[in-house]
Amino acid sequence: xxxxxxxxxxxxxxxxxxxxxxxxxxxxxxxxxxxxxxxxxxxxxxxxxxxxxxxxxxxxxxxxxxxxxxxxxxxxxxxxxxxxxxxxxxxxxxxxxxxxxxxxxxxxxxxxxxxxxxxxxxxxxxxxxxxxxxxxxxxxxxxxxxxxxxxxxxxxxxxxxxxxxxxxxxxxxxxxxxxxxxxxxxxxxxxxxxxxxxxxxxxxxxxxxxxxxxxxxxxxxxxxxxxxxxxxxxxxxxxxxxxxxxxxxxxxxxxxxxxxxxxxx
Numbered sequence: 001x002x003x004x005x006x007x008x009x010x011x012x013x014x015x016x017x018x019x020x021x022x023x024x025x026x027x028x029x030x031x032x033x034x035x036x037x038x039x040x041x042x043x044x045x046x047x048x049x050x051x052x053x054x055x056x057x058x059x060x061x062x063x064x065x066x067x068x069x070x071x072x073x074x075x076x077x078x079x080x081x082x083x084x085x086x087x088x089x090x091x092x093x094x095x096x097x098x099x100x101x102x103x104x105x106x107x108x109x110x111x112x113x114x115x116x117x118x119x120x121x122x123x124x125x126x127x128x129x130x131x132x133x134x135x136x137x138x139x140x141x142x143x144x145x146x147x148x149x150x151x152x153x154x155x156x157x158x159x160x161x162x163x164x165x166x167x168x169x170x171x172x173x174x175x176x177x178x179x180x181x182x183x184x185x186x187x188x189x190x191x192x193x194x195x196x197x198x199x200x201x202x203x204x205x206x207x208x209x210x211x212x213x214x215x216x217x218x219x220x221x222x223x224x225x226x227x228x229x230x231x232x233x234x235x236x237x238x239x240x241x242x243x244x245x246x247x248x249x250x251x252x253x254x255x256x257x258x259x260x261x262x263x264x265x
Contacts, residue, residue: 001074001090001167001198003038003060008069009222010055030055032222034069042194044209045202047219048258053202054172056219060200061093061170073168089118092166094157096173102146106137109145110159117164124163131159135189151182155189168198175208187212210250218254220261233257 011029030052047053058064059071059078066079073090077083100109110128119127132138135155140148145156154174161169174190175183183205191212193199203209209216210230217227226233234253 001040002072003168003198003200004070004072005034005036005056006070006072008034008056008059008066008071010052010059010064010067030222031059034219034223036217036224036227038198038200038217040194040196040198041214042190042199042201042212044213044216045200045219046204046206046209046216046254048262049204051219052222053219057093057170057172057200057202061091062088089164090167092161092164092169094154094161094169094171094174096176098157100145100148100153100156102144104145105141106132106143106145106148106156106159107141109156110163113160114163119164127163127165128159130165131162134162134193135159136185149182151178151185154178154182154186158186158189158193162193166197168200169193171199171201173203174201175203175205183208206251206254218257218261220258225261226257 008031009029010031013028034056045053045056055064059066060073062078062084071078072083073087076087076090078087104112107125107128110131111124114124114127114131115121129138129141132141135158137152137155137159140152145153148156158169158171158174161171171190175186178186187208190199190201194214201209201213213230215227215229216233217224218233219225226236228236230250230253234250236253236257
């Protein structure tokens, strides 16, 4: 299932109020004529702070209204009420910040998420079991969530987003605040999920995206300025310089691309 944006525009006026149609490029506009298609596998969304990553994700998961342009989840048009309702049945979402009920077990937390997403009550335990297997949590099923580490909590959040078996999974900064070992476990879990569904991962960690994602889109100036693989990104921004201690090749390529896009905005 694909996520398709066509000439998408969005902005804010005043206290976060969404802009409607307005002539020209409004000063409050965050997304400006953004077109992009995200297919099956794991795709990273990169961009500097304030580039609109969170706004784009909020549109995809129907937390914000689509008012100009088109945004499709499969055949569901998010500019319509029926399209948003249909999309929610096939979407899973893990926000950057979320809370867990500390006294609930891991299994009960994920089973509740399945029920909240419309899974029949009698099937929720099985749904939770499948989700826990996907992210490597089966051995923690009986643990109370208040006893978990940061990385384990992230994987519980991902499992909860998977509990109703969505075809499209959206993850906002899934490794934020984790130590290297925890990040590796989360990355391994997310990589498995991309084998049979569409996974869109927003992150500011270029290294995570490079090791985790099949492809990447770079958001700057309200548009996707690049979409492709990391080798393609490196080739696009190659300047003949050798390696240095300041960062890996893909990090330098990303920095050069963002600078180039900023100059053209």
